Amino acid sequence: MPETVFDYEHHLAACARGERQALRDLYVQESPRLLGVAKRLVRDSALAEDIVHDAFLKIWTGAGGFDPARGSARGWMFSVTRHLALNYLRDHNRELQGDVDVPDSTDTGDAQVHSAHIHRCLEQLEPLRRDCIVHAYVDGYSHAQISHKLGTPLGTVKAWIKRSLTALRECLG
Amino acid sequence: MISKPTDETPQALDELASEYVLGTLSAEQRAEVQQRLHSDIGLRNAVDNWERRLLGLTELAEPRTPSAQLWQRIERSVEALDRPSSTSRVLPSATWWNRLPLWRGLAGAGLAASLLLGAMLLTQTTVKPTYLVVLVAPQDKAPGWVIQASNPREIQLIPLGVVEVPADKALEFWTKAEGWQGPVSLGLVKPGQTLSVPLDKLPPLEPNQLFELTLENPNGSPIGKPTGPIQFIGRAVKVL
Numbered sequence: 001m002p003e004t005v006f007d008y009e010h011h012l013a014a015c016a017r018g019e020r021q022a023l024r025d026l027y028v029q030e031s032p033r034l035l036g037v038a039k040r041l042v043r044d045s046a047l048a049e050d051i052v053h054d055a056f057l058k059i060w061t062g063a064g065g066f067d068p069a070r071g072s073a074r075g076w077m078f079s080v081t082r083h084l085a086l087n088y089l090r091d092h093n094r095e096l097q098g099d100v101d102v103p104d105s106t107d108t109g110d111a112q113v114h115s116a117h118i119h120r121c122l123e124q125l126e127p128l129r130r131d132c133i134v135h136a137y138v139d140g141y142s143h144a145q146i147s148h149k150l151g152t153p154l155g156t157v158k159a160w161i162k163r164s165l166t167a168l169r170e171c172l173g
Numbered sequence: 174m175i176s177k178p179t180d181e182t183p184q185a186l187d188e189l190a191s192e193y194v195l196g197t198l199s200a201e202q203r204a205e206v207q208q209r210l211h212s213d214i215g216l217r218n219a220v221d222n223w224e225r226r227l228l229g230l231t232e233l234a235e236p237r238t239p240s241a242q243l244w245q246r247i248e249r250s251v252e253a254l255d256r257p258s259s260t261s262r263v264l265p266s267a268t269w270w271n272r273l274p275l276w277r278g279l280a281g282a283g284l285a286a287s288l289l290l291g292a293m294l295l296t297q298t299t300v301k302p303t304y305l306v307v308l309v310a311p312q313d314k315a316p317g318w319v320i321q322a323s324n325p326r327e328i329q330l331i332p333l334g335v336v337e338v339p340a341d342k343a344l345e346f347w348t349k350a351e352g353w354q355g356p357v358s359l360g361l362v363k364p365g366q367t368l369s370v371p372l373d374k375l376p377p378l379e380p381n382q383l384f385e386l387t388l389e390n391p392n393g394s395p396i397g398k399p400t401g402p403i404q405f406i407g408r409a410v411k412v413l
Contacts, residue, residue, distance in 0.1 A: 022250060027244055032236035035243075040234040041196075049243050050303075056247045057254065070221045075228045082196070082231070083207075090200035091326065092377050118229035136195045137230045143197055165191040172226045 008073035015063035023060055026077070031056075034081045041085040041140040051088065055081040055103045089140045121171035130158060183215075190219035194227055204326070204373065239303055304328075304378045308386060317405045318386070322378055327371050335365040336404065338388070345389040346370070347399055350382040355398050358381035362386060382409040 004113060006029050014022030038055075039048035058080050066076060068143060122130050135141040135149060143161070148155040192198050193206045209216050306320035317336055322328040330346060338344055344364065347356035359370045372378070387394075388401035 018255070019210065023247075023251065024244070027247065031243070033231070033234075035239050036234040036236040037231050037252070039237050043260060045237075048237070049239060049246075051190055052239065052247050053250065060251050061254065070217070072223050073227075073378070075224055078228060078231050079194075079224045084324075086202060087200075089196075089340065090198070090203055096218050115333045116229040118227065122230075134230065136197050137227055137231045141200050142199075143248060151201070160194070161197060162188065165188070168226065169187075169191070 008077070009068055012059075012063045012066050012073045012076075015060055016066070023056065026059065027056060030074070030077055034077065037078060037138075038081055038085045040138055041082065042088060047088070048085075051085045054084050058084070086140055090142075117172060118168075121168050124166050124171060125167060129151070129160045132161050133164050133168070134166060136161065187219050190216060191223050193389060194220060194223035201373075246349055304380075304382075304409045305412055306384050306407045306409045308380075308407040310405055311403050320384055320407070320409075322372075322409075326373055327369055328378070330362060330368040330370065331337060332365050332367065338364050341391065342388045342392045342401070343393065344386045344404060345393050345399070345401075346384070346386055348375070348382060348384050350376065350379050356383070356385070358393065360387075361393055378409055380409060380411045383407075384409065 008026070008029075011022040011026050011029075015026070033050055034055060035052050038051040039045060042048050042051060044064055055077070062080070066073060070076075071079075122133065125133070130145050131150060135146050141149065143154060143158050146152075146161075147157045150157070152160075179206045189198075189202075189206065192205065198206065206216070206220075210220065216362070238391040300322040302323045304320075304322040307316050307377055308318040308320065309316050318333060320328050321331065336344075346359040346362045346364045347366070348359055349356040357375065360368075362368055383406070385406040386397070386404045388404055394400050
């Protein structure tokens, strides 16, 4: 796996020193995955590119303030991107309008992921509760959108998510 | 104003962090968490832990190849970001100011186009704006102000010059989107002042949304709607 040899912390530190080649390397390394995450959340290719553009500016300007003690540099890049996309979604109050039609989360891209710890923990959840977590994290659905999508009352969805997160916390540590 | 609630249990704090990372909080709750993250170490640790726990879920999103333009855009923006700090050259706004007489001589659609282009160059120094508005005087279409929004929560009103306001009057800033009952006041504006206006109480910006500055009493319009003459007016354009 290339991520294990690519030194994200080293590249972020170089960004903090103003070395643009380091930002370029981070872009080459991670932009397709970051764009995939953003696209899945905002469901629009041009908008997803805007998010990734803003994310890389934040990575560039925030590199100096990045603290490796708080988590991995790679994880931070994903967090920056996700929260920009989530802010956009919530600020634009994109409630389900009937035209939101994304493939079922569990259908895509799951071949390569079963090794990861999180997925083993997810599998311990009941399928509907697992869907709640995936729709929220990967698709950016609000409680109301998940309730609509699954045809489950809002209160139930909220309770499922709360309990599923508690279960994930126990499983993941 | 936003601080940690005194009665917040460790469990409530962890739940808040988990739903923030999961993405299920509302815009208001997200803004509150993001504000608290600056100073609340407990919340920050809880969020960091949840980011780490759930990161593997990002693998469920299929990677996408970016367009060839995306890196070029990032590179240009980084260059623009780095430029002002490296030298003490004239600020971009001063360049605008110098060009004003030139633009006053222009007219019509060409004017609007060059203004937009100019505004886009001007705003390259920050994060790319999502909306731009050029406010012009209704009579001679002379540009007086630019509004830019680089995030949907806040707009900046930037003067292109100092306008004359009678001593017993004030400029009031208004906006109205399609379908609203009437204009909503965004507050009083001093001539020549750059103003950041949070839009947290308003719906997100939309294309063609109207902005205007009217002449009102020193404390603003007494009825909450514009009463005086329009000094500058323009509509929001979404930046591609």
